[in-house]
Amino acid sequence: MTLHNPSVKSVQTTDAVVATGVSKVFDAAGVTALDGVDLVVRAGEFVSLIGPSGCGKSTLLRLIADLDEPSGGTLQIFGKSAKQARIDQDYGIAFQQAGLLPWRTVAANIELPLELHGFPKAQRADRSRELLDLVGLSDFGQRYPDELSGGMQQRIAIARALAEKPNLLLMDEPFGALDEMTRERMQTELTRICAETGAAVVFVTHSIPEAVFLSDRVVVMSPRPGRIETVVPMALGPAHERGDQIREDPTFFSMVTAVREALHQGAPARGTDNR
Amino acid sequence: MSARSRDTLVRAGAPVALGVFVLVAWQLIVTVGEIDDYLLPSPLSIAGQVVEFWPSLVAAVGSTGLNALIGLVVGSVVGVGIALLASLSRVVDYLSAPLVAGLAVVPIVALAPVLNTMFGADSETGRRTIAGLAVFVPVFINTLRGLRQTAPVHRDLMRSYAAKPGQVVRVLTIPAARPYIFTGIRIASSLAVISALVAEYFGGPRGGLGSLISSSAATSAYARAWAYVVGGIVLGLLFFVVTSALERLVTPSAAFPHGTTDSTTRTSSTSSTNLSNTAPRKELT
Ligand SMILES: Nc1ncnc2c1ncn2[C@@H]1O[C@H](COP(=O)(O)OP(=O)(O)OP(=O)(O)O)[C@@H](O)[C@H]1O
Ligand SMILES: [Mg+2]
Numbered sequence: 001m002t003l004h005n006p007s008v009k010s011v012q013t014t015d016a017v018v019a020t021g022v023s024k025v026f027d028a029a030g031v032t033a034l035d036g037v038d039l040v041v042r043a044g045e046f047v048s049l050i051g052p053s054g055c056g057k058s059t060l061l062r063l064i065a066d067l068d069e070p071s072g073g074t075l076q077i078f079g080k081s082a083k084q085a086r087i088d089q090d091y092g093i094a095f096q097q098a099g100l101l102p103w104r105t106v107a108a109n110i111e112l113p114l115e116l117h118g119f120p121k122a123q124r125a126d127r128s129r130e131l132l133d134l135v136g137l138s139d140f141g142q143r144y145p146d147e148l149s150g151g152m153q154q155r156i157a158i159a160r161a162l163a164e165k166p167n168l169l170l171m172d173e174p175f176g177a178l179d180e181m182t183r184e185r186m187q188t189e190l191t192r193i194c195a196e197t198g199a200a201v202v203f204v205t206h207s208i209p210e211a212v213f214l215s216d217r218v219v220v221m222s223p224r225p226g227r228i229e230t231v232v233p234m235a236l237g238p239a240h241e242r243g244d245q246i247r248e249d250p251t252f253f254s255m256v257t258a259v260r261e262a263l264h265q266g267a268p269a270r271g272t273d274n275r
Numbered sequence: 276m277s278a279r280s281r282d283t284l285v286r287a288g289a290p291v292a293l294g295v296f297v298l299v300a301w302q303l304i305v306t307v308g309e310i311d312d313y314l315l316p317s318p319l320s321i322a323g324q325v326v327e328f329w330p331s332l333v334a335a336v337g338s339t340g341l342n343a344l345i346g347l348v349v350g351s352v353v354g355v356g357i358a359l360l361a362s363l364s365r366v367v368d369y370l371s372a373p374l375v376a377g378l379a380v381v382p383i384v385a386l387a388p389v390l391n392t393m394f395g396a397d398s399e400t401g402r403r404t405i406a407g408l409a410v411f412v413p414v415f416i417n418t419l420r421g422l423r424q425t426a427p428v429h430r431d432l433m434r435s436y437a438a439k440p441g442q443v444v445r446v447l448t449i450p451a452a453r454p455y456i457f458t459g460i461r462i463a464s465s466l467a468v469i470s471a472l473v474a475e476y477f478g479g480p481r482g483g484l485g486s487l488i489s490s491s492a493a494t495s496a497y498a499r500a501w502a503y504v505v506g507g508i509v510l511g512l513l514f515f516v517v518t519s520a521l522e523r524l525v526t527p528s529a530a531f532p533h534g535t536t537d538s539t540t541r542t543s544s545t546s547s548t549n550l551s552n553t554a555p556r557k558e559l560t
Contacts, residue, residue: 089436095431103526105527116446117436
């Protein structure tokens with residue numbers, strides 16, 4: 001299986017994620033985390049999930065990743081069950097916590113998925129070097145996670161998620177621990193990576209500008225029970241053309257406003273059209 | 276002098292100074308107070324005995340040390356092994372829990388006379404078994420606790436990689452348990468020496484530290500008995516130091532950069548042989 005060369009990309013017509021009436025009830029706690037979520041993420045599309053804390057963003061991501069099972073509804077990942085997609089390694093995931101293994105060097109952490117899936121050593125080393133470059137931590141390959149700041153650890157976790165060039169990236173507030181400068185740089189990097197690899201992304205964030213900058217569509221969620229409130233389409237042009245200057249563009253601001261209104265006012269913002 | 280080297284000096288020097296002080300005070304009390312030898316022999320007379328019985332002392336340390344070492348190795352291997360099984364299988368867990376709880380409250384050296392009879396009076400097996408049992412308990416308990424220390428985010432990660440159970444054990448469960456395993460072994464190292472030595476009080480072949488301590492005391496050679504006790508102390512320290520050093524050696528971390536064991540090198544041979552006859556599952560472009 002060869003990933004992400006142009007021929008494969010064009011062949012890929014199945015949607016990355018199709019959720020139909022997905023709900024999740026945590027029986028023990030009696031919490032309805034998600035209720036009737038319908039969502040389609042097309043191949044290569046960047047979709048952000050935004051919403052108040054506890055509205056079920058992480059839960060939805062975990063269901064897509066087959067780390068939890070939905071209580072109702074169906075989920076299809078590239079036309080397969082979530083379980084099959086996980087077994088086929090169709091996605092890469094970065095959690096809210098970095099989750100690096102403290103007894104492995106940074107490079108060995110990035111290589112972990114490659115090692116588990118039987119890639120030869122030389123190829124693993126090349127790939128981790130490449131990824132360390134990408135996240136700007138080339139000098140830290142032989143260090144241990146404890147020696148890195150929280151933000152640096154998070155960047156390593158992102159590098160690890162990218163290791164196998166997945167067709168679908170699941171990211172749960174991956175930039176939450178970063179400073180504004182690094183954060184913007186990582187956002188620009190991520191748009192570039194996505195343009196390059198053609199990966200679809202489901203991206204959880206609390207930052208409206210971040211969601212706007214990165215996304216093709218922003219999904220606004222409402223809490224208790226978690227539902228999709230609105231889907232706000234973005235129109236900032238193709239991802240790879242999105243430079244830093246776009247952050248000062250009037251279109252950018254109007255979209256930030258649109259998402260903010262959808263988030264804060266719920267229903268009234270539905271009529272807003274900023275395209 | 277840098278703050279660091281002064282710190283090292285204080286840390287190493289303080290216990291030595293205390294030891295010297297205690298020995299001098301002990302010598303003075305015994306000499307000035309004219310305390311009888313059978314109550315408390317002086318450090319100098321004990322030292323004299325150490326020199327005089329040096330060959331027999333070395334042989335005794337070797338004999339008891341070998342029993343303790345065999346007990347430590349076998350007890351640790353079995354302890355880690357059964358803990359691993361108990362962590363993987365609920366049946367083994369339920370079967371072993373009461374057994375270990377039972378063993379933990381039994382004073383294991385109390386089994387010495389029974390085991391000596393069982394294995395015969397001229398065999399060291401009874402003593403080694405006792406040392407092994409004494410070692411097994413803390414190693415098993417600590418290892419099992421350690422094997423349950425994996426963080427939820429790491430378990431999720433392994434699941435997302437569709438890692439096989441064996442891979443999870445190798446990559447996650449055992450490394451997470453490593454500090455606990457070594458704590459168990461460090462505790463067990465002293466217990467191994469104590470049990471091997473005390474087991475000799477209950478008969479069996481002569482020539483170990485325990486039998487020489489009891490026979491010296493029985494013939495009123497108190498200073499000589501103490502000389503063998505010193506041998507026991509040295510042996511116990513040696514076991515402790517070696518197991519601690521072993522821990523450092525196999526723990527890769529920022530604190531001990533020289534103990535780095537790169538787990539990727541350990542697995543590289545197997546994965547590359549896999550890949551030489553079968554095409555790689557994926558190709559990174
Ligand atoms: N394992 C669980 N058991 C019981 N309840 C859970 C569990 N996981 C999540 N919940 C509940 O489900 C709801 C949604 O949680 P989730 O973690 O998905 O929120 P979130 O949108 O990611 O929040 P945040 O932005 O703070 O990360 C919360 O009310 C939470 O208490
Ligand atoms: Mg969350």
